[in-house]
Amino acid sequence: MPGEFEEYGGRHVPEALEEPLAQLADAFDEIVPTDEFQTEFQYYLKHFGGRPTPVFYAETLSEIYGADIYFKHEDLLHGGAHKLNNTLGQALLAKRAGKDRLIAETGAGQHGTATAMVGALLDLPVKVYMGEEDIKRQEMNVFRMRLMGAEVEPVTRGNAKLAEAVDAALEDFAQNMEDTHYLVGSAVGPDPFPRMVREFQSVIGREAREQIQELHGELPDACVACVGGGSNAIGLFHAFKDDDVMLYGAEPGGTGDSHSAPLSKSKQEEPEVFQGMLTKVIDEDTENHSVSAGLDYPAVGPEHAALQSLGRAEYHAISDEEALAAFKELSQAEGIIPALEPSHAIALAKKLAQEDKHDTLLVNLCGRGDKDMQTAAEHFDLS
């Protein structure tokens, strides 16, 4: 079975989706390692995306937290989040594989925006599925997508959030797989998506590993990243997997009994088959919720479930309140407004520092907070 991460992963889809996914896996294996592909990919990452993004030493925050805090500045990537690494990689691959239409799901709208960007850049029509609930709370990104020519299709079924948007996109894909590439936005879904998204996002960790050694003189004690589906986290972790560096994922702990934290808050031990993969999912009676739309997903990428079961990474829940506090703290201490998603990672880094667990922490600042200003304005009474 392809795409196994320990017992997790796989390709659990109806037979009609097997063939296009097998073809995509073959295209990925054959095309991505070639010099031709890599040259083109690196060219766009640098000149369109602005890579490499810097690593920044957060002096004031380090003082407050009592440990050295370094940020990988993925919020400075074009589009304002790490998402472009993946959308560029997949779109260039799709084009070489002969697809001429892109579809995507989006939660916070960051992935949809990054897909709209590459669609406009590479002249591919884009349709983005987005839950109606998310359209309300991330309106700015809807405008951005439409301005760049993408069609944004509201999804109203169920909770009308990210998981339902994935369902709607899968249906479109099943209908139109001959000419359409489903540009999955996180390290989730059936094989080859989890390993493909990791490949395209792993540039984050590769750069950061060099940069922090240059800046700090050695490797950090720990890496910290937020985990929705898990793409920015796996993108950071991958380069450190053989190092003596602890890996921490911050899951959205939500509020009360409502959360989207399958690895840190589920009671159920057994994995489930969900959206084409075998992975950990929140308990059936848990209401799926996070203040950050990008983390508001009831499952997690299969490789994170595997890293947890191997004891290679730890996952901790950060509540809405803790994330909002970190959001404000970083804004005031460093003049950087983070997205609500990495605010979870910052809050976890603070806890780890204050518990004296580690002296040096590298945090993936995977997105900027412009999209969250409405939520912030309401929460902090800014008007």
Place this chain on the structure above:
Amino acid sequence: MADSGQAAETRRSDGAAANSEIAAAFDDGPAFIPYLAVGDPSYEASKAYVEALARGGADVIELGLPFSEPIAEGPTIQGAIVRALEGGMTPELFFEFVEDVDVDVPLVCMTYYNLIYQYSPPGSDERGPEQFVARAAEAGISGLVVPDLPAEEADPLRAACDEHGLDLVFIVAPTTEGERLQSMMERVSGYVYVQARLGTTGAKSDVSDQTDRSLQRLSEWNVPKAVGFGISSGEQAERIVASGADGIIVGSALVDIVADGVDSEWSTAETADKLEAKARELAEGATRGQTEPAPSDE
């Protein structure tokens, strides 16, 4: 287990059904196989509907066990699943339904692998395919269709089915070839579900010529071939049987009637009558298809 594995070897190589009732359903003439989601829109109504399908001439009935996360189902079947879940359908109630429903044709359970993987009988700590199949067999289910279970991963379920005398049906898509086709051939029993066209489920007025090609690809398989996806009229049923199918599977066109009944607030009896009439049209179409000479290739 070793014994049933041995039996499975023999069965697989000659393609015969594990379940004699399903085999018998294909014995005299083409089989008409309707699908409904159990519990759509309520337990009692769907019982009346399934019984109406049997009166209308069903030879096998596929009963959908609703799962909250069906992957790549079209809006029609999704709607049915949502209504059934909102009506309170659960695996336990589903099995009660199977025990309760008054029909004398074999019943095939169509569901997603997660429910089977997660299934644990009340009061038991054990979970998984063996538990699910044991309970299904006890309730009177004759076979299973699990759309998101790849054949290469089906061995535990196949073994459980062998032990309890259930058939395991696989879906062959227009794109299924090579190793995956081979894996299915080695593990299928009862009938093979030939998906007439790509895309999600949903009633369509055209019958794809992909069907002919798929039937040709399967021509050396010993197992009966039932064609489904998009069949909605007796005339289509006739054409598909005439081009070589051993049976037809109809889901969305029937679920559409249930949905219309919900929207227009028909009585249960009224909806059941319409389902029975549609079933009769489809069953008769299939029968005509067998007696008409097959259309020539020209």
